[in-house]
Amino acid sequence: MKKIFNALFYVFKFFLLIAAFGLTLYILIRMNIRLEQNIASILPRFIPYFILLVLFMINIIFKQTSVTKNVFYNLTCCLVFVTIVFVSYRAIFDTNMVMNFKYGYGIDFNFFDNFMAYINIMLYGLAIADVLFMFRKSENKSEVKSKN
Amino acid sequence: MKKILLEYVNMFAYTVIGLVFGLSFFLLFINFYHMQELSYVADISSYNDINSNNIKEKVETIKKNISVYDQASYNGNLNIYGLNTVKLNLESCIEIIESEDMSKYLGLDSIGIKDSYSFVTDFKNKILNDCLVIQIKSMFNTDTVSVLPNFNIIKPYVELNIDNLLKSVNYVQNNLENSDHYYFTTDNNRNNFFEIVSDSYTNTMNNYQSTLDLIVEISNWYRSIVVGG
Numbered sequence: 401m402k403k404i405f406n407a408l409f410y411v412f413k414f415f416l417l418i419a420a421f422g423l424t425l426y427i428l429i430r431m432n433i434r435l436e437q438n439i440a441s442i443l444p445r446f447i448p449y450f451i452l453l454v455l456f457m458i459n460i461i462f463k464q465t466s467v468t469k470n471v472f473y474n475l476t477c478c479l480v481f482v483t484i485v486f487v488s489y490r491a492i493f494d495t496n497m498v499m500n501f502k503y504g505y506g507i508d509f510n511f512f513d514n515f516m517a518y519i520n521i522m523l524y525g526l527a528i529a530d531v532l533f534m535f536r537k538s539e540n541k542s543e544v545k546s547k548n
Numbered sequence: 549m550k551k552i553l554l555e556y557v558n559m560f561a562y563t564v565i566g567l568v569f570g571l572s573f574f575l576l577f578i579n580f581y582h583m584q585e586l587s588y589v590a591d592i593s594s595y596n597d598i599n600s601n602n603i604k605e606k607v608e609t610i611k612k613n614i615s616v617y618d619q620a621s622y623n624g625n626l627n628i629y630g631l632n633t634v635k636l637n638l639e640s641c642i643e644i645i646e647s648e649d650m651s652k653y654l655g656l657d658s659i660g661i662k663d664s665y666s667f668v669t670d671f672k673n674k675i676l677n678d679c680l681v682i683q684i685k686s687m688f689n690t691d692t693v694s695v696l697p698n699f700n701i702i703k704p705y706v707e708l709n710i711d712n713l714l715k716s717v718n719y720v721q722n723n724l725e726n727s728d729h730y731y732f733t734t735d736n737n738r739n740n741f742f743e744i745v746s747d748s749y750t751n752t753m754n755n756y757q758s759t760l761d762l763i764v765e766i767s768n769w770y771r772s773i774v775v776g777g
Contacts, residue, residue, distance in 0.1 A: 472569075480568060483575050483576040487575070490579060494586070495662070496586035497586070498724050498727055498728055502669075502725065511729075522568050522571060522572055525567065526568060529565040532558070533561050535554055535557045535558070
């Protein structure tokens, strides 16, 4: 049962990461177009996404089972990305947002921008936890080695 | 020693992931709650019926009061330019009050947060700005009106009321614009303190009625000077 849930969360985590990244990119590009700013200025906002993606790739390449088979970690990743997707959905489609109605840009930038700090906190949190769980892997390895 | 350190690292990792889990869980569910809260629809059918009748009565009173003056048949000794100015400005205000933009709200049976916000902004733009400031306030600053009887009595009264009305709905508008941000409302404080949709609408409607009362007072003054003069 645990394995099934873990597999589900593990697969979903990648799909949700793509969805969260795509929606954030779409909203920030629209925001930059409106402000007539250079697209390059939004790149720093995606640093936590890139860090997380690199860490996920490292997890896959080096087969770090302490991270990939950690149900709680995978569940938290899914929850974080679902939250980002849901907030992005509300920023775009929630017709009861007064500021969206007032300015008529089609996206409630004000609402989304307030959420950016939380996105960074959660994504950096996931990245830090991923790195720390890698040490657990080395511990397990060392235990196996010592038994041998 | 290394094992203890790794144990601490593991514990720290679970603490971090636990905190992230808590934060995202909180944000996800507060968003659901907030979305549900913003979609709240208030029933105002009976409230609107009463206010609609009040507004119609007041508009009829204003129309009746300004109809006592007709330039072609006027034989009095008051400045006709002043009387014409007051009549035209009050007629412009009535046009604004009876316009589709303002009367559409009186036909609503239920309102959402966007209706409340539209009502505040339309009230500010059309009634406060287009009627009170552009028509009434400027009217009391013209030389032709200043020579009419009791001008010195009615002018400070009107200006004081206009100043108060101009500031009256700012906090309602700000409060509605702030509703995009998370805040906690319980049924208890919704029932006892402030329900953002219907209370914002009620506040704006009260100010709308006060504005009409002021215009009725001006029309009463106008009627008294025309009949008296």
